[in-house]
Amino acid sequence: MNTLTREAEPNMEIGQVEAASDHQDEHQQHPSGIKRWLFTTNHKDIGTLYLWFSFIMFLTGGAMAMVIRAELFQPGLQLIEPNFFNQMTTIHGLIMVFGAVMPAFTGLANWLIPMMIGAPDMALPRMNNWSFWILPFAFTILLSSLFMEGGGPNFGWTFYAPLSTTYSPDSTALFVFSIHIMGISSIMGAINVIVTIVNMRAPGMTWMKLPLFVWTWLITAFLLIAVMPVLAGVVTMVLTDKYFGTSFFDAAGGGDPVMFQHIFWFFGHPEVYIMILPSFGIISAIVPTFSRKRLFGYASMVYATSSIAILSFLVWAHHMFTTGMPVFAELFFMYCTMLIAVPTGVKVFNWIATMWRGSLTFETPMLFAIAFIILFTIGGFSGIMLAITPADFQYHDTYFVVAHFHYVLVTGAIFSIMAAAYYWLPKWTGNMYDERLGKIHFWCSVISVNVLFFPMHFLGLAGMPRRIPDYAVQFADVNQIVSIGGFAFGLSQFIFLALVIKCIRGGEKAAAKPWEGAEGLEWTLPSPAPYHSFTTPPEIK
């Protein structure tokens, strides 16, 4: 309590004085205006760029989802051509995965990792600038392909051959190059994260003292380095198959289209964990704060995360149960997939045990975190259903799969990103966000997201295939409900936008540690955090 009141008095903080002098530095050394952002090598500026970019992509991909849901509001074709519908599903998926979720996590890593480990900045600031600034080009290329003759990519975000080779539009080369650039950006980001965490920890910040967000990002970074190059390889093969006459995936030339799926999912399944491990770190930071207890089972969290990462390389073919694999392979991948549920269960257990008998309060970050725990677990359960090989023969390529991955990605990854934004906004902006608006955003989102995705389970079980612009009339009612949920969820996100802008513009001044139960080095810095984080290493107890 004592520390709390002291920190609540901003003028008395020594850090604040340092911050002011840093601020002057900044004006001496750094250009202002657009140049500040173009040439910045500062981890906070780059984090901010990533986060805004991710939000813009979230709205862009979201707009495409609205087009999809509008077309699916009724059976029959009313608004758009089937080919354009396919382009919408494809680019929606690509943008959400590579443009919204992954850059948001990289943005959070940039902002938070140096502050959490007591470092002045990221280890490789110039590479950091590059890895951000090539991203807008990648997505401009991808989006501009929509306007080419023959249209943009229409083969699904998974770009299965021969859809992406023999039958793909002329613009496929643009798709391939944009994926290459995104991959390079992610790999550079990952290298930066690893070097920062390994070499720049403050003295005394031992491995088992690292905040879990740092741990989970470290493991994510290794996953990125392991699988993004494989993605780059497989798109390259698509490129040469389509344009240069190779036959990696073409049976006529001795290749095999099923091999595409093996290579793609060798990347693809670790990729889904790339999109969820940092969330685990975020939730592990927020739940203890608002439970006013230490995280239950810190060490088991670290081991669980590592084992999820290792296992994620052994389960890729659960996306391919219906391709006619031999029975022993089906069983192997089924059991390995189910095995992943064990460390995941450990995590969920630990979060609940952390809340158990805590003195809980329900500020917006906590609300999103609790929603994450419940809804992500629902997504995990549908995952286990899908992992049952014989059952997957029914569920595969239906809306059940769509429901599954939206529960883990929207109410999982995206909700955790929202929770993180609310939790750290006071640190980033120096102002408290509008709690009332935050709660409105939360309740609008959590209700609409379930109206949107829960009925999809039933659609899938009843046999509605995914990636279709038209459907049989018996699915009409449920699709209508789903679309209404979709529009409501889409609109709710503007509340978030308004809240963030309001918070940047002003509001109640935030204390260095606005959450009394929070732990971690970032809360020892004043709010807003000074331009350079820890110019002298902090002392670690």
Place this chain on the structure above:
Amino acid sequence: MSNNQGKSNRKLIGILIAGAVGMFGFGFALVPLYDVLCEQLGINGKTQNSASTYKPFTIDESRTITIEFMAQIQSDMPWEFKPEVKRMRVHPGELVRTHFKAKNLSLKDTIGQAIPSVSPGQGAAYFNKTECFCFNQQRLMAKESAELPLIFFVDPDLPDSITTLTLSYTLYNITDRGYVGSVE
């Protein structure tokens, strides 16, 4: 940043970049690896791409295996393509001769490549061809027809659980690809 730190950064960056480059290579290494695994484990129904030699086996008259033949054409292939017989019964170790019939229905010379696949996949390794039209490209002049020979034997080591082998050919139009040589 101290000099020491710069050095250890560079070392780590080197390792990580090497890891990324290595994984890029690994992606491509998966291609031959996939073929080798399929062949070794006898999965995926792939048969060998070149002629096997027939050793005079003792013919296992106690077993009879049903061989079924299927022929498919890719949509842009203007040929008619079908097996001479749809089904035959053979003993393991016996050398058998049959053929497929192909006719170019178009007014253009066309080159085709047939790709075989055996089902169940576990049986593929035991289905041996000493001569097959699938080892080479086939060229038919406009309206020309041909008999495409196939000589094969079933390895007597074929597991007892397999009593039927289905051999399916898909015929691809490769006229525009300008390939020379065989599939390999």
